[in-house]
Structures are given as structure tokens and as C-alpha cells.
Amino acid sequence: MISIEQMVSIMEALPDPVFILSRSGKYIDVFGGRDTRYYHSGKELIGLRISDIVEGEKAKWFLEQIALALESNKLLIREYELHNVEIDRALADGPQQPIWFEGRIQKLDFLIDGESVVLWVASNISERHEMEIKLRELSDTDQLTGLFNRRKLEHDLILHYDAFERHAVPTSILMFDLDNLKIVNDTLGHYAGDEIIMMIGDICRSELRKTDIACRFGGDEFVIGLPSIELEQAVQFANRLRKKVKRDMSLLSTGETTVSISIGVATMEPVDRSYEDTLKRADGALYEAKRCGKDQVVAS
Numbered sequence: 001m002i003s004i005e006q007m008v009s010i011m012e013a014l015p016d017p018v019f020i021l022s023r024s025g026k027y028i029d030v031f032g033g034r035d036t037r038y039y040h041s042g043k044e045l046i047g048l049r050i051s052d053i054v055e056g057e058k059a060k061w062f063l064e065q066i067a068l069a070l071e072s073n074k075l076l077i078r079e080y081e082l083h084n085v086e087i088d089r090a091l092a093d094g095p096q097q098p099i100w101f102e103g104r105i106q107k108l109d110f111l112i113d114g115e116s117v118v119l120w121v122a123s124n125i126s127e128r129h130e131m132e133i134k135l136r137e138l139s140d141t142d143q144l145t146g147l148f149n150r151r152k153l154e155h156d157l158i159l160h161y162d163a164f165e166r167h168a169v170p171t172s173i174l175m176f177d178l179d180n181l182k183i184v185n186d187t188l189g190h191y192a193g194d195e196i197i198m199m200i201g202d203i204c205r206s207e208l209r210k211t212d213i214a215c216r217f218g219g220d221e222f223v224i225g226l227p228s229i230e231l232e233q234a235v236q237f238a239n240r241l242r243k244k245v246k247r248d249m250s251l252l253s254t255g256e257t258t259v260s261i262s263i264g265v266a267t268m269e270p271v272d273r274s275y276e277d278t279l280k281r282a283d284g285a286l287y288e289a290k291r292c293g294k295d296q297v298v299a300s
């Protein structure tokens with residue numbers, strides 16, 4: 001049979017900190033979580049309220065979660081970030097970097113000082129969180145250029161088409177293809193061709209806003225989504241990009257071969273049933289740009 005003293009000792013040995021919190025956000029007690037590589041000691045918090053130690057919006061969020069766990073009477077699982085600089089108290093030794101926590105919040109079936117209480121287990125999941133971000137980036141990224149891949153482009157264009165349908169804010173789409181890459185590959189080798197494709201990635205990054213979506217669509221074909229940009233502005237941007245590519249490529253030693261880009265431009269229109277219709281028009285315009293002699297912009 002486990003004695004009361006042993007039970008307290010077990011509680012203190014729990015690997016993750018366990019908080020007993022009242023409905024009004026008072027720290028009634030804290031157990032466990034003593035490894036300072038992962039946690040700060042929470043003992044200093046006992047007797048304080050959440051609103052005494054974190055700023056308004058964050059405190060409100062914690063109180064909402066407590067209320068939800070109390071009302072649902074079910075285990076509530078929430079992920080959140082906390083940095084010790086956000087906490088208005090000197091906490092004993094612990095991680096200096098922000099910590100991602102998984103909070104497991106469960107109603108307790110007794111009152112303390114007339115208030116309902118929850119048990120809140122806060123597990124440090126920072127490593128897992130970082131790994132998830134890396135995996136997401138990898139699954140969204142083209143390896144050679146570091147631009148987005150087609151999967152991510154399609155995902156984002158679906159959202160932009162929804163915004164267009166709801167608020168009539170169009171996204172313009174540029175589809176472009178390198179001119180004469182095959183000759184570079186055939187004369188200077190595949191690595192020289194790869195270098196050119198990578199340079200296109202760098203140029204896109206230098207020319208685009210944070211909200212733009214640049215994607216390697218496949219092979220030597222690229223697509224750029226320009227949210228909130230009308231056709232005329234998109235054509236101007238496309239010409240700037242085309243000239244920049246030509247200038248940068250002229251500095252390479254590709255012999256007789258001139259590498260440039262041909263661009264098709266289209267903007268979401270009410271006749272479009274999905275982003276794919278806009279993309280098809282950009283593709284048609286790109287075909288025209290190639291047919292008319294390459295190194296040019298055609299709008300659909």
C-alpha cells in the first residue's frame with residue numbers, strides 16, 4: 001500500500017509539471033517537472049493568478065481553456081508556446097529559448113476554496129514541434145530551387161480562389177518556362193542546366209513579396225501566384241522578371257546560347273470556375289509567348 005508521503009514523493013517525481021488551477025486562473029499547487037533542461041520550477045507561481053504573470057490576451061486564452069475543460073468534463077489537449085521572457089516573474093533555472101507545450105487539461109471532481117479546479121499537465125514538445133515544422137517545409141519545397149512545389153502551390157491557389165469568389169480580390173498567375181535549356185544541357189552538361197534552374201529560384205526570391213507564391217511546377221517550368229494583383233500590374237512584374245533573368249543569365253558563360261524566359265500571364269476572372277481555369281489561360285499564353293519567338297510576356 002502506498003503511503004501519503006510516498007504519494008507526494010511520486011507526484012514530485014512526475015516527469016512533466018502538473019498544475020492545479022482554479023477556474024479564475026489561480027495556481028493552487030504545482031508538482032513534478034523538476035528537470036531544468038526542460039522546465040522552469042513552477043513553485044514560485046503558487047498563490048498567483050495567470051493574469052499576474054502573462055499579458056492580457058495570453059492570460060485570456062489560458063482562462064478560456066480552463067473554462068472549456070470544466071464545461072466539457074473531457075480531456076482537453078492544446079498546444080501553445082511560452083517564453084520565460086513573457087512571464088512577469090523570475091523563474092528558477094530552466095530553458096532560455098521559447099518552449100512549445102502540449103497541455104492536457106482535465107476537470108477535477110472537487111472544489112478548492114469554493115472554486116472548480118483543473119489539473120493541467122504541461123509537456124515540453126519543442127523538439128517534436130521543430131521536427132513537424134521541418135517536415136512541413138520539406139513536403140512543401142522543391143529540393144533543387146528551395147521554391148515551393150506543385151502540391152503547395154495548388155493548396156495555396158485553392159485558398160486564393162476562395163478569397164476571389166468571396167471578396168473579388170483577384171490573384172494573378174504567371175507561368176514561365178526557360179528558353180533553350182535543352183541546348184545548355186546538351187552542350188555544357190546537366191549540372192550547368194541545374195545551376196540555371198537554381199539561379200531562377202534565387203531571382204524569384206529576390207523579386208517577390210512574402211505573400212507571393214513561387215513554385216517550380218516541374219522540369220524547367222515555374223508558376224508564380226501574385227495575390228491582390230491585377231492583370232496590368234502582373235504583366236509589368238512579368239516583364240521586370242524577364243529582363244532580370246536575361247541580365248543575370250547574360251553574365252553566365254553559356255557560349256552562343258541565350259537563356260531567357262517566356263511568360264504567360266492570367267488573372268482570376270468571374271468566368272473561372274477554379275484556379276485551374278486561370279492556370280490553363282496562363283499556360284495558353286505561355287504557349288503563345290514561345291510560338292511568337294520566346295523571351296517575351298503574353299497576357300491572356
Ligand SMILES: Nc1nc2c(ncn2[C@@H]2O[C@H](COP(=O)(O)OP(=O)(O)OP(=O)(O)O)[C@@H](O)[C@H]2O)c(=O)[nH]1
Pocket residue numbers: 144177178179180181182183185189190191192193194197218219220290294
Ligand atoms: N539540368 C536540368 N535540366 C532539366 C531539369 N528539368 C528539366 N530539364 C530539361 O529542360 C528541358 C526542357 O525541355 P524544353 O522546354 O523542350 O527545352 P528548351 O530548350 O527549354 O526548349 P524551349 O522551351 O522551346 O526553349 C529538357 O531538356 C529537360 O531535360 C533539371 O532539373 N535539370
